[in-house]
Amino acid sequence: MSSGLKQMAVDCLAPATLAAVVAFWYFAPASVVDNPWTLLIVSSVVTVFVLGLELVFERHEGWRINRQELLTDLFYFILINTVIQRLASMLNEEPLRALKASWGIATPWAAELPFLAQVLLVWSVWEFGQYWMHRLMHNWEPFWLTHAPHHHITQLNAMKGAVGNPIELFLISLGVVALFDVSPATYLCAFSAGNVVSTFNHANVRSNPPLFYSFFFTSIRHHSYHHSVGYENTRCNYGNAIILFDRILGTYKEGEGVLVGQDDRRRLTIWEQFMFPFKPLVAMIERRRNGSSAAG
Ligand SMILES: [Zn+2]
Ligand SMILES: [Zn+2]
Numbered sequence: 001m002s003s004g005l006k007q008m009a010v011d012c013l014a015p016a017t018l019a020a021v022v023a024f025w026y027f028a029p030a031s032v033v034d035n036p037w038t039l040l041i042v043s044s045v046v047t048v049f050v051l052g053l054e055l056v057f058e059r060h061e062g063w064r065i066n067r068q069e070l071l072t073d074l075f076y077f078i079l080i081n082t083v084i085q086r087l088a089s090m091l092n093e094e095p096l097r098a099l100k101a102s103w104g105i106a107t108p109w110a111a112e113l114p115f116l117a118q119v120l121l122v123w124s125v126w127e128f129g130q131y132w133m134h135r136l137m138h139n140w141e142p143f144w145l146t147h148a149p150h151h152h153i154t155q156l157n158a159m160k161g162a163v164g165n166p167i168e169l170f171l172i173s174l175g176v177v178a179l180f181d182v183s184p185a186t187y188l189c190a191f192s193a194g195n196v197v198s199t200f201n202h203a204n205v206r207s208n209p210p211l212f213y214s215f216f217f218t219s220i221r222h223h224s225y226h227h228s229v230g231y232e233n234t235r236c237n238y239g240n241a242i243i244l245f246d247r248i249l250g251t252y253k254e255g256e257g258v259l260v261g262q263d264d265r266r267r268l269t270i271w272e273q274f275m276f277p278f279k280p281l282v283a284m285i286e287r288r289r290n291g292s293s294a295a296g
Helices: 003-011 013-027 030-034 038-056 067-103 108-112 115-137 141-151 166-171 184-201 220-226 244-249 270-295
Strands: none
Touching: 003 013, 013 038, 013 115, 013 184, 030 184, 038 067, 038 184, 067 166, 108 115, 115 141, 115 166, 115 184, 115 244, 141 166, 141 270, 184 220
């Protein structure tokens, strides 16, 4: 295969994986859809696949995965798929379903749509909420404090989308899609699709998807630019998976980041990531304590 043709194939990896995952949920029998492990298995297979691609088609040497990064990323991958998912289900989906039942909210028209249209509906409503939550995080200090740990990562890899303060991870898991009457496969497909795009747009893979994909979906170029050093540089390209919202709402910026991180680009430990939102509070308590000991 000529090198041009080979690069073209590599560039199509994200759209091809997305198509494969959508096809999987479309054709999956009910027993597979109903199995609570299926979503996690699909996410894991996609993640392992993209981690493998990082080894074969490395984008930047400075982003190369090592043991410490891999173990930290794995910790967050597990945290999201267990505790955060359970919390989101208990505090968001279940109350919404109860509200839906008690208020008699029904969307029978949604169930009538073809599968792909249902997926697009759920996915875009979900992503629209994520877009605004993410934009709020970059525009209001209390929310930024929860999201900043995600921006303190100093390299991008397949699982880095999962790395962040738990409060942020919970906030970004909130949505209203539980109000729709669509099949379980539709929900799972929409989440899986978002996961594929987010995995690729955080990955150290030398693959730049063609315009038919990157016009609508967030690519590594868009998202690495969002991870650029310096707070002001991060205030663009908020779409976690659907960059079209940034194009429409005027927050799109063309470009690419290679050096990623914040401030002095110091890598935070998991403990520092967990404690980050409380930094101003801790500083205030210390100031008071020092003040009172100086006075005493
Ligand atoms: Zn951000
Ligand atoms: Zn990110």
